[in-house]
Amino acid sequence: MSASSPADHLVQSSLHYTTAASRGPRRRHRNPRLRRSGQWWPVDFEEHRYQVATLVASGPRNRQ
Amino acid sequence: MGVKIKVVNMVPLSRSSETNDDSETNLSVNPINKRQIAGTAFTPSGGPNTLVYLSKNGGDTWTVNAIVPGQTGDYNTKFSSRALYGGNLRWPPFPLTMDVLRTKNPFIGLLMAVIDARPGGGGGFFDQPWVETRTVGKKPGAGKDHVYVGANDLTIFPGAGASIDICANGTGGAPVFKLVRLDARPVLGQDGPSVRIGIHRSGKVYAAFFGWRPPGGRTTSDVVVVRDDHWGIGATPFKDLLDSVDLKRGSRVVTGINVGWGVGLGSDRTGSDLTLAVDPVRASVVWVAWCDVQGGAITLHARRSTDSGKTWSGDLLTVPNAKNPALAIGTDHRVGLLYQQVVGTSPNWRWEEHLQLSRSGANWHDILLAKTAVKSWTGDYSYLETRGREFFGIFAADNTPNHTNFPHGVHYQRKADFTTHKLLDVTGATVIPPSIDPFFFKLSGRRDDDEDDEE
Numbered sequence: 001m002s003a004s005s006p007a008d009h010l011v012q013s014s015l016h017y018t019t020a021a022s023r024g025p026r027r028r029h030r031n032p033r034l035r036r037s038g039q040w041w042p043v044d045f046e047e048h049r050y051q052v053a054t055l056v057a058s059g060p061r062n063r064q
Numbered sequence: 065m066g067v068k069i070k071v072v073n074m075v076p077l078s079r080s081s082e083t084n085d086d087s088e089t090n091l092s093v094n095p096i097n098k099r100q101i102a103g104t105a106f107t108p109s110g111g112p113n114t115l116v117y118l119s120k121n122g123g124d125t126w127t128v129n130a131i132v133p134g135q136t137g138d139y140n141t142k143f144s145s146r147a148l149y150g151g152n153l154r155w156p157p158f159p160l161t162m163d164v165l166r167t168k169n170p171f172i173g174l175l176m177a178v179i180d181a182r183p184g185g186g187g188g189f190f191d192q193p194w195v196e197t198r199t200v201g202k203k204p205g206a207g208k209d210h211v212y213v214g215a216n217d218l219t220i221f222p223g224a225g226a227s228i229d230i231c232a233n234g235t236g237g238a239p240v241f242k243l244v245r246l247d248a249r250p251v252l253g254q255d256g257p258s259v260r261i262g263i264h265r266s267g268k269v270y271a272a273f274f275g276w277r278p279p280g281g282r283t284t285s286d287v288v289v290v291r292d293d294h295w296g297i298g299a300t301p302f303k304d305l306l307d308s309v310d311l312k313r314g315s316r317v318v319t320g321i322n323v324g325w326g327v328g329l330g331s332d333r334t335g336s337d338l339t340l341a342v343d344p345v346r347a348s349v350v351w352v353a354w355c356d357v358q359g360g361a362i363t364l365h366a367r368r369s370t371d372s373g374k375t376w377s378g379d380l381l382t383v384p385n386a387k388n389p390a391l392a393i394g395t396d397h398r399v400g401l402l403y404q405q406v407v408g409t410s411p412n413w414r415w416e417e418h419l420q421l422s423r424s425g426a427n428w429h430d431i432l433l434a435k436t437a438v439k440s441w442t443g444d445y446s447y448l449e450t451r452g453r454e455f456f457g458i459f460a461a462d463n464t465p466n467h468t469n470f471p472h473g474v475h476y477q478r479k480a481d482f483t484t485h486k487l488l489d490v491t492g493a494t495v496i497p498p499s500i501d502p503f504f505f506k507l508s509g510r511r512d513d514d515e516d517d518e519e
Contacts, residue, residue, distance in 0.1 A: 011218045012282070012325065013191040014257035014336055014444050015137045015153065015160070 067509045069472040071433060073463060074103060074117050074126040074502045080478040081489040083499040084108055088443025090140035091458040091504070098122065098451045102141045102148055102170055103458050105502040106443065114152065116141055118170055123456070123504045125477060129173045132165060144197040144209040146235050150176055151193030151213045159184025162193045164213050164241065166234060180229060180241040188218025192257040197234065201265055209234035210295050214259030214271060226255040226273035232297040244301045246273055246290050248313040252281035256323060256335070262342035262350060267295045270350050270373065271302065272340040274323055282325040282335065287354050288314040289340070289373045305373045315373045321356040329362045329387050330406040330413050330438040341391035341399070344450065348372040351399055353389040364389050366401055368425055380425035390448035392455060398423050400455045402448040406438065413438035417459050419507065433505055436462040436469050440500050455507040463487065463501040
């Protein structure tokens with residue numbers, strides 16, 4: 001096994017989810033679970049992150 | 065002759081009531097009319113399409129037109145001599161599609177035409193589209209727009225997705241794009257999001273990307289520069305620069321770095337800060353800057369090659385706690401490096417927006433454009449470019465109207481009271497909270513002692 005972290009088995013993108021902005025002030029970096037995971041996504045990206053995660057090739061490691 | 069600096073808040077008067085996070089900025093100046101400038105930021109339009117900021121008077125005033133079809137996940141626009149092109153990661157629907165866009169006239173408000181579309185799939189999409197273009201000046205191909213859209217193709221995840229979608233005639237009736245993979249080495253999962261492109265008028269085209277290598281991926285990344293000497297439109301594009309050590313395609317400027325994915329700086333995320341610029345006169349001179357983690361701190365590095373990317377200098381500028389680097393080079397060989405740096409201690413952090421200028425890389429002239437509150441997300445990139453000897457740039461920053469935040473002055477279009485440091489809505493009657501806005505700047509002239517820094 002390589003020294004990769006579980007997050008390396010998820011697509012890592014720079015996607016910006018603009019509906020977050022239209023909802024008001026962003027809540028970046030304030031989600032403890034996301035902070036722990038080291039994900040790039042702020043909490044407002046959760047919806048899209050879910051969709052990406054479910055599209056990644058099947059397997060439990062892809063679901064963190 | 066002294067340096068002249070103009071800084072403009074780009075939010076139009078009619079949008080004075082907005083309090084959005086207008087972040088992650090990009091800019092383009094029309095090469096045949098530098099009074100025409102287009103800018104992008106994550107400014108919600110309130111409708112189904114996405115805004116572009118436009119100026120017809122050299123950046124003094126700005127309007128917005130919702131001409132990018134759909135919503136955006138990432139986008140930018142760039143002028144050739146004949147059109148304005150765009151790259152947009154469009155949604156809905158999911159998975160997102162990367163559109164390549166074109167308009168002959170962005171000022172009339174018609175939607176940009178989709179001239180290429182790369183759908184998402186396989187769990188991913190074409191991340192962070194980044195368009196660059198140039199109208200060819202000499203035969204062969206004179207008058208044709210070459211269009212390059214850098215992106216990280218996550219549809220092939222796990223795989224090396226750093227790519228450029230290339231078209232040899234963007235103004236043609238049915239432009240044909242060819243997707244070119246850039247990374248010749250094994251990856252751990254994927255490459256980083258950023259693919260940056262520098263085009264020289266001779267046809268020499270450079271691109272830089274983060275190659276995420278085993279065993280750590282984003283913690284053991286290379287900064288790789290590839291090159292094509294014939295516009296990238298031949299049968300085997302971007303194979304003209306080999307690494308001097310492993311002899312594979314792409315010169316490795318640095319290896320094994322931690323790009324700082326998830327580390328964060330101030331209010332922002334980090335992890336794919338990268339920029340490249342080629343000298344507009346000497347095609348063999350190319351600069352690269354990136355950010356990585358050094359001693360626990362996000363650190364910016366700027367390096368130069370004078371032999372078309374074969375060998376690289378050490379750091380010619382190193383800046384701690386900095387992100388969003390953007391390089392550009394003038395026709396007088398003066399290089400500019402725009403970045404933002406966190407100063408102070410939490411919770412009283414401030415973003416300082418710096419433009420550093422140098423000719424030799426040994427001596428730098430540091431210009432502080434803004435010093436603003438760290439409150440919300442400013443985005444994953446800013447942008448700098450040159451027309452002749454002039455520098456044009458864009459950055460996102462807190463918009464509190466306070467002259468002490470802008471050492472070289474600032475002009476607001478939106479309603480603001482610089483005496484009370486309050487923003488006002490479009491009626492002028494109601495105070496609204498500060499937010500992140502895009503700021504345009506232009507630098508012309510030079511310091512009287514700049515010649516002391518001759519190479």
